[in-house]
Amino acid sequence: MTSKTDRLAYDVDSIVRADKEYLWHHMKPHKLFQDQEQMIIVEGQGLIVKDIRGKEYLDASSGGVWSVVVGYGRDSIAEAVCAQLKKMPYFAGVVGNVPAIQFAQKLIELLPRLGKVYYSNSGSEANEKAFKIVRQAACINAGRKGRYKVLYRDRDYHGTTLGALSATGQAERKQDFGPLCDGFAGFPHALCYRCAFDQNYPGCNMACARALEDVILKEGPDSVGAIIVEPITAGGGIIVPVPEYYPLLESICKKYGVLMIMDEVVCGFGRTGKFWGHDHFDVDPDMVTLAKGLTSSYEALSATVVKESVYELFLNDPADPADRLNYFRDISTYGGCTSGMTAALESTRIIEQEDLVANSRKMGAYLLDRLMTLHDLPLVGDIRGQGLFCGIEFVADKKTKTPISEKTMAQIVAQVHAEGVLVGRTNTSLPGNNTIMNLAPALIVTRDQIDQMVTAIKTGIEKIG
């Protein structure tokens, strides 16, 4: 029998060679790396990851895209998944399975104003389901007839598939992938530091939120079905809207019968110091999409969670020939994998049992405080965040807020990595402004680890700046 160690054994040099020969990394300008060895991560424990050459890093990015919320090395998730796989790995989601049912029940306990859970495999796909719900409802429900359009916010990201990309407010992510889908239109972002209306909060009359109404009127209120927003913009540069923002957005949506889709793919599961990102605001979304922290990324799973009133739009009579196709005709093969829901149940149990949302709130406040000590350094323009989700925006000139060059930004990030801390940054998203470093450590982070992160960032800025 092959032992566990045998199965995981490899020869380092041949893996390094094979990486170059066979693997096309995500979001990677490979030409730049033709003569360089790239990072290969082989182990993780808590917040520490080790690369194939044995170098250890403190991961301040929760796996690069803010998703390993309970940290690495959680045996209980692996064991729960293993037991479930042995018992029942898969049956298509056209039927129920026990972990799917149990986790759906758990999600509705955590999102009590919503009523039904629809599973799929990635954040992009969870958003695609939400768009399909909007579009199909616009065909089959008299009250929503023709309301197929979805409005998205500038700087928000909603995924890589063509629909989700069409609903993304980041020009560089969309560039060269056209023609994109019809039926999507943007409205302004909510970042005060670079106010789209050249105003100063609180004397701004919330122009950014009010602009949604202008876009609805321009697009035609009878054609707009929904808006999609991240509660706190993630990849677009860590943007925390002011408290009045969402109530105003919601009142505009209500006025025109427009649904609100809240993309909690990044913010959900405690990232921002409350269980849900939208818990920071007085807002009541009609649909919530989830992925990443849902399983702490130990398995691939996403969910589209909807209000009972949305679900009911699809409760038509299949025996009636006129209604025959008027149920939600959508399926994802892997939406029936039991391992995802099992990992999600265990990851969520850990978050609750270890009170990790409280730790995110407490350590998040400490992280922001410590980052603020960097404010007077050259190149530091703005520092912002909520919970364990913080960003530093770099500028060449603090007065004019001119962003630093991409090259300098890359050098700062590389220097912080060289100091042994993995941080993220805006990455080919915002033309001329991919200059925001982001920190999103696992929710188990300690004060000492935060000190280590801030010291590495300070050194990185001082060495490059």
Ligand SMILES: Cc1ncc(COP(=O)(O)O)c(C=O)c1O
């Ligand atoms: C807010 C948000 N929504 C959706 C997605 C897409 O998720 P996935 O990469 O799992 O498709 C992302 C990915 O980073 C995201 O940040």
